[in-house]
Amino acid sequence: MTLRNSSPGDIARRLWRSASVPIGSVLLALLIGAIILIVSGASPVEAYRALFRGSFGDAAALGRTLEKATPLIFSGLAVAFAFKAGLFNIGAQGQLLFGAVTAAAIGFMIEGLPPLIHAPLALLGGALAGALFGAIPGMLKTYTGAHEVITTIMLNYIAINLTDYLANGPLQDTTPGNIVARTPAIEASARIPAIGAIPLGFVIALLMAALAWWLLWHTTIGFEIRTVGLNPSAANYAGMRVSTTIIVTMMLSGLLAGMGGAVETQGIIGRFQPGFNVGLGFDGITIALLGKTHPLGVIPAAVLVGAMRAGSNLMQFNADVATEIIDVILAIILFFVAADSIIRWILRTRAVSEEKVTLSTGWGQQ
Amino acid sequence: MSGPLTGEPLALEARNITKRFPGVLANDSVDFALEKGEIHALLGENGAGKSTLMNVIYGLYSPDEGQICVDGKEVAIRDPNDAIAHGIGMVHQHFMLVPVFTVAENIVLGSEITRGPTLDMRQAERQIRRLSEEFGLQVDPQAVVEDLAVGEQQRVEIVKALYRDARILVLDEPTAVLTPQEADDLFRIMRQLTDRGVSIIFITHKLKEVLAVADHITVMRRGRVVGTTTPEETDEQGLASMMVGRDVVLEVDKSPAQPQQIVLEVQNLSVQDERGVVAVRDVSFEVRAGEILGIAGVQGNGQTELVEALTGLRAPQSGRILLDGREVPFHNPRYLIEHGVAHIPEDRQKHGLVLPYSIADNLVLSTYYREPFSRGVQRRQRPINARAGALIEEFDVRAPGAFTPAGNLSGGNQQKVIVARELSRRLRLLVANQPTRGLDVGSIEFIHRRMVQVRDEQIAVLLVSAELDEILSLADRIVVMYHGRIVATLATAQATRDKLGLLMAGSGL
Ligand SMILES: Nc1ncnc2c1ncn2[C@@H]1O[C@H](COP(=O)(O)OP(=O)(O)OP(=O)(O)O)[C@@H](O)[C@H]1O
Numbered sequence: 076m077t078l079r080n081s082s083p084g085d086i087a088r089r090l091w092r093s094a095s096v097p098i099g100s101v102l103l104a105l106l107i108g109a110i111i112l113i114v115s116g117a118s119p120v121e122a123y124r125a126l127f128r129g130s131f132g133d134a135a136a137l138g139r140t141l142e143k144a145t146p147l148i149f150s151g152l153a154v155a156f157a158f159k160a161g162l163f164n165i166g167a168q169g170q171l172l173f174g175a176v177t178a179a180a181i182g183f184m185i186e187g188l189p190p191l192i193h194a195p196l197a198l199l200g201g202a203l204a205g206a207l208f209g210a211i212p213g214m215l216k217t218y219t220g221a222h223e224v225i226t227t228i229m230l231n232y233i234a235i236n237l238t239d240y241l242a243n244g245p246l247q248d249t250t251p252g253n254i255v256a257r258t259p260a261i262e263a264s265a266r267i268p269a270i271g272a273i274p275l276g277f278v279i280a281l282l283m284a285a286l287a288w289w290l291l292w293h294t295t296i297g298f299e300i301r302t303v304g305l306n307p308s309a310a311n312y313a314g315m316r317v318s319t320t321i322i323v324t325m326m327l328s329g330l331l332a333g334m335g336g337a338v339e340t341q342g343i344i345g346r347f348q349p350g351f352n353v354g355l356g357f358d359g360i361t362i363a364l365l366g367k368t369h370p371l372g373v374i375p376a377a378v379l380v381g382a383m384r385a386g387s388n389l390m391q392f393n394a395d396v397a398t399e400i401i402d403v404i405l406a407i408i409l410f411f412v413a414a415d416s417i418i419r420w421i422l423r424t425r426a427v428s429e430e431k432v433t434l435s436t437g438w439g440q441q
Numbered sequence: 442m443s444g445p446l447t448g449e450p451l452a453l454e455a456r457n458i459t460k461r462f463p464g465v466l467a468n469d470s471v472d473f474a475l476e477k478g479e480i481h482a483l484l485g486e487n488g489a490g491k492s493t494l495m496n497v498i499y500g501l502y503s504p505d506e507g508q509i510c511v512d513g514k515e516v517a518i519r520d521p522n523d524a525i526a527h528g529i530g531m532v533h534q535h536f537m538l539v540p541v542f543t544v545a546e547n548i549v550l551g552s553e554i555t556r557g558p559t560l561d562m563r564q565a566e567r568q569i570r571r572l573s574e575e576f577g578l579q580v581d582p583q584a585v586v587e588d589l590a591v592g593e594q595q596r597v598e599i600v601k602a603l604y605r606d607a608r609i610l611v612l613d614e615p616t617a618v619l620t621p622q623e624a625d626d627l628f629r630i631m632r633q634l635t636d637r638g639v640s641i642i643f644i645t646h647k648l649k650e651v652l653a654v655a656d657h658i659t660v661m662r663r664g665r666v667v668g669t670t671t672p673e674e675t676d677e678q679g680l681a682s683m684m685v686g687r688d689v690v691l692e693v694d695k696s697p698a699q700p701q702q703i704v705l706e707v708q709n710l711s712v713q714d715e716r717g718v719v720a721v722r723d724v725s726f727e728v729r730a731g732e733i734l735g736i737a738g739v740q741g742n743g744q745t746e747l748v749e750a751l752t753g754l755r756a757p758q759s760g761r762i763l764l765d766g767r768e769v770p771f772h773n774p775r776y777l778i779e780h781g782v783a784h785i786p787e788d789r790q791k792h793g794l795v796l797p798y799s800i801a802d803n804l805v806l807s808t809y810y811r812e813p814f815s816r817g818v819q820r821r822q823r824p825i826n827a828r829a830g831a832l833i834e835e836f837d838v839r840a841p842g843a844f845t846p847a848g849n850l851s852g853g854n855q856q857k858v859i860v861a862r863e864l865s866r867r868l869r870l871l872v873a874n875q876p877t878r879g880l881d882v883g884s885i886e887f888i889h890r891r892m893v894q895v896r897d898e899q900i901a902v903l904l905v906s907a908e909l910d911e912i913l914s915l916a917d918r919i920v921v922m923y924h925g926r927i928v929a930t931l932a933t934a935q936a937t938r939d940k941l942g943l944l945m946a947g948s949g950l
């Protein structure tokens with residue numbers, strides 16, 4: 076998977092090979108979406124034009140798209156990263172919530188810090204909270220053998236209820252008249268601003284994606300992570316510490332999700348309010364699959380989904396189409412992508428002994 | 442090519458088959474003819490294109506050119522279902538069974554008998570019993586596959602093919618993983634099958650087997666057929682030079698060992714297998730610098746567990762392992778690698794390789810974190826590639842390049858990648874478990890020479906092999922394992938095949 080030492084034609088071919096399924100799926104889904112629109116009496120041309128204008132039509136639209144894409148990049152990265160070690164992190168949602176609430180706490184409790192210190196501090200606090208929460212399923216897996224899919228799902232409930240409680244109790248906004256479960260607004264010094272139309276959080280997300288890519292393919296840690304993901308027995312044979320690698324991977328995955336929560340708090344919402352973040356972590360699974368579980372593939376996937384979400388309002392307004400059509404199209408996209416990926420995922424992860432079945436088809440498969 | 446003497450149409454004929462992979466011409470206008478009811482051996486160097494040709498016949502690969510005829514009629518084989526429909530069955534080099542299924546479930550998989558919406562396993566089991574009686578293939582339909590020995594799993598594969606009415610059976614290196622006893626059973630079964638009109642293509646690297654069982658022998662080299670002959674017309678030496686294109690030294694040429702200080706000392710080691718059964722009982726021995734200690738034994742007598750304990754893959758129950766006089770921690774491969782222990786593992790696809798990785802990455806699998814392959818945490822691709830280029834050259838790995846995924850290599854070339862990696866480290870002790878499994882005679886010659894060379898560099902070598910010939914020709918001293926114990930230690934000069942055979946069978950004590 077090193078791109079160095081390959082000819083440009085080679086790179087293009089490889090890129091096409093991995094991007095063809097998602098691109099094809101998107102086109103096919105838009106086509107099916109158009110048929111649904113026609114059947115329901117709307118004009119697909121009109122609808123798609125409004126969708127496009129609402130997401131990329133002007134600076135404000137672009138800003139909205141990038142804003143929506145930002146948390147998706149983070150949670151998509153979190154899922155994709157864990158996937159490289161053969162781990163299915165369903166817990167991005169919980170890790171993201173912990174990141175969001177921690178960033179909010181640091182954001183409103185500390186006063187008088189300069190922005191250059193306060194904002195990064197809250198961001199790091201959120202990332203760290205996500206990492207710690209991500210470490211739990213990693214440790215449960217290595218020490219007790221509990222499967223991470225089960226534990227992360229259960230830990231999501233713990234995260235949802237615990238952050239709910241915090242926003243309702245110890246951290247609740249006590250301004251007179253507030254009856255909602257939410258924290259106070261964070262200090263202005265903790266906010267992550269936008270540069271023109273481009274939210275700074277989006278830039279941070281891009282940097283993290285690049286960092287994750289570099290870590291996976293250009294460092295020894297990444298080599299260990301990928302080896303554990305592809306063949307844990309060989310990793311052990313080669314002297315790699317499989318359990319440590321699993322825990323570290325889950326921590327880094329949690330860190331990415333937690334950072335996504337922090338960026339959402341500091342860049343968009345301005346406080347922690349349960350419910351505002353719901354779904355962002357789960358969307359990570361969609362984004363990761365759509366991005367072929369590659370850290371860089373996650374970016375176009377998140378921007379695409381972000382754009383559809385951002386443009387849906389204008390579409391409703393201009394073409395009189397219910398925004399739910401977007402969810403339908405997204406679901407169809409995912410269906411086509413997943414019909415391919417999920418099957419491969421299942422084949423690959425079944426206990427090591429079953430791997431023989433897939434591998435033994437000879438050296439025919441790439 | 443020797444035509445049909447009987448005037449009957451050929452069971453199978455492949456004409457002018459060409460198959461290209463990126464950077465490789467795996468089959469180059471190959472012609473191959475299989476007569477009815479014969480055993481036709483297919484020989485050739487690693488990477489010669491044998492498995493590729495068989496995969497083409499079985500519909501796993503579609504050829505770029507060429508035709509296939511069954512019973513004299515041209516047929517289109519687009520996938521294995523077409524092949525099965527034309528009566529072709531295949532047992533692959535690496536088995537394709539589902540380990541958690543029963544024998545019967547594995548056999549019917551893909552051609553299930555149903556009664557309404559439910560599976561009729563009863564009926565299937567009856568049919569399997571009938572087949573196994575008819576052909577003398579003992580299998581228990583209700584056993585779970587992962588509990589079976591390799592030889593039994595292979596019988597399941599054969600029954601599976603027969604269950605689908607195979608009249609042409611392809612066996613890709615079936616004896617590579619069998620004990621001599623199991624191999625003899627297999628030959629008996631093969632004879633029984635041909636007596637009933639089944640035609641068999643038999644791939645192997647063992648020349649003795651070829652001469653013993655084959656009716657015809659076709660030899661391939663670098664994608665082409667070099668010729669077809671019969672056991673009467675040739676001998677081992679002749680076959681070897683036909684395969685490799687030069688004379689091959691079948692005997693290992695080595696000077697007497699000059700053992701020095703003790704490098705590995707094993708004291709009262711006991712090891713359990715994964716089911717918690719004691720597999721190694723209270724074993725003690727030592728290996729000195731400059732000697733090759735061979736461990737002989739029928740497979741499954743504790744050798745695997747012993748090697749896994751010695752190489753840190755498995756924690757022993759009790760005992761001590763000393764390396765250069767210092768006790769080593771259990772279950773710590775990294776420690777052993779750092780202290781110069783190299784390990785050629787028994788199962789190359791499970792432990793030895795990460796198949797999707799390039800050859801280059803596989804060659805640094807255990808040294809990736811050291812200079813010059815990385816600096817700090819950053820990997821450095823250039824030295825990794827340079828090392829790969831040099832080793833591919835030195836060990837004659839046949840591959841388009843250092844970036845070829847290990848999974849695309851032929852079985853023997855995968856083995857060479859592992860041997861290259863392990864022998865190219867700083868060594869104190871080499872633990873080699875079936876180091877030449879699946880290798881052609883030329884490569885075996887090469888690796889045997891390298892192992893003797895390693896020994897002569899005052900490195901301790903522990904060789905575990907199911908091949909008596911390999912043990913007898915390489916080892917300086919031999920210990921025999923039986924039921925987890927060492928039952929005899931003898932100098933190679935005093936060992937004969939018969940004596941070892943008796944000891945390995947647990948008699949002659
Ligand atoms: N799926 C594949 N993709 C690319 N190259 C391949 C693939 N399968 C085989 N090859 C190449 O084709 C050549 C022939 O391989 P093949 O597996 O047929 O050899 P073989 O004669 O069976 O060798 P062995 O005795 O080692 O099993 C090799 O150079 C191998 O690297």
Ligand SMILES: [Mg+2]
Nearest residue numbers: 492534851852
């Ligand atoms: Mg082969």
